[in-house]
Amino acid sequence: MKAPRVTLDQWRTLQAVVDHGGFAQAADALHRSQSSISYTVARMQEQLGVPLLRIDGRKAVLTEAGEVLLRRSRQLVKSASQLEDLAHHMEQGWEPEVRLVVDAAYPTLRVVRALSAFMPQSRGCRVLLREEVLSGVEEALIQGHADLAISGLHIAGHLGAELSMVDFVAVANPDHPLHRLQRELTHQDLETHMQVVIRDSGRLQPRDVGWLGAEQRWTLGSLATAATFVSNGLGFGWLPRHMIERELRDGQLKALPLAQGGTRESRFYLYPNKEKPLGPATQILVELLKTFASVPLDAPFAAPEAPADSSIR
Numbered sequence: 001m002k003a004p005r006v007t008l009d010q011w012r013t014l015q016a017v018v019d020h021g022g023f024a025q026a027a028d029a030l031h032r033s034q035s036s037i038s039y040t041v042a043r044m045q046e047q048l049g050v051p052l053l054r055i056d057g058r059k060a061v062l063t064e065a066g067e068v069l070l071r072r073s074r075q076l077v078k079s080a081s082q083l084e085d086l087a088h089h090m091e092q093g094w095e096p097e098v099r100l101v102v103d104a105a106y107p108t109l110r111v112v113r114a115l116s117a118f119m120p121q122s123r124g125c126r127v128l129l130r131e132e133v134l135s136g137v138e139e140a141l142i143q144g145h146a147d148l149a150i151s152g153l154h155i156a157g158h159l160g161a162e163l164s165m166v167d168f169v170a171v172a173n174p175d176h177p178l179h180r181l182q183r184e185l186t187h188q189d190l191e192t193h194m195q196v197v198i199r200d201s202g203r204l205q206p207r208d209v210g211w212l213g214a215e216q217r218w219t220l221g222s223l224a225t226a227a228t229f230v231s232n233g234l235g236f237g238w239l240p241r242h243m244i245e246r247e248l249r250d251g252q253l254k255a256l257p258l259a260q261g262g263t264r265e266s267r268f269y270l271y272p273n274k275e276k277p278l279g280p281a282t283q284i285l286v287e288l289l290k291t292f293a294s295v296p297l298d299a300p301f302a303a304p305e306a307p308a309d310s311s312i313r
Helices: 008-020 023-030 036-048 065-090 109-122 135-142 187-191 222-231 242-251 280-292
Strands: 054-056 059-062 097-101 126-132 147-149 162-174 195-198 217-220 237-240 262-271
Touching: 008 023, 008 126, 023 036, 065 187, 097 135, 097 280, 109 126, 109 280, 126 135, 135 147, 147 280, 162 195, 162 242, 162 280, 195 222, 195 237, 217 222, 222 237, 222 242, 237 242, 262 280
Parallel strands: 097 126, 097 147, 195 217
Antiparallel strands: 054 059, 147 262, 162 237, 162 262
16 A cells, blocks of 8 residues: 555644634644745645645635545544544553443343443444344353343353343234134143244354244244234244334234233343453443433433543543
């Protein structure tokens, strides 16, 4: 790759000339001589082979090419400054990224709200978000592929912080044969019908959580696909209430009248990687995930402002 001919300092100089209204004003702002500013801009035009400024009376104004290049240069200078800031934060222990693995059944809105609140405080730290199902989350944590994991399973050897409960409701399309029985349903009634189950994304010890042992079943890779299958009459299944509230309200899905087990509650936990100490960015994200776990999903959302003093202590 060819090395750039124009330096960041030269782009900053051109920006100062435009932003402060001239060479003399830029020289004052940058604490340099006016001749130095003029030479820098002239040298830039020579290196680029494109005129950036033209003299209009006593004022230097941007050419069309100058406007385009200046606009692009602002993002370049901003990115360079952010890179330097990130290096400074990393020197003080601020991690460049946090790997977050979440079970697909956990309410996405809670994660979105936590990440929205995290962004103003992130200092360039990026979050690598990944969804898994059941033991897939556990494997990611144990194998060291996650710094934080949200799971509805008790992961042996790990201490998790309690988050929120998720209700799973046994549902089917209102025209499903199970609803046409018009009575309380038993385990035997369900065994003779197609069940929709979610495939465990784990590879080592996948689990058939919720499967009743019926010979007929759809095994699907996502909860969204499962909800589509069930709402269109292709079987019954237990689905997270927060994902199907609209379908229940609109009559596309109807809760099965089970004698027992029609609703299952699952507590979700936030697990840190016990082999890796939590950095400052990860600690902030942990607190935000815990905070938004207790906020009702239908509550108005306003991301908290970043602290005025954001220095690492």
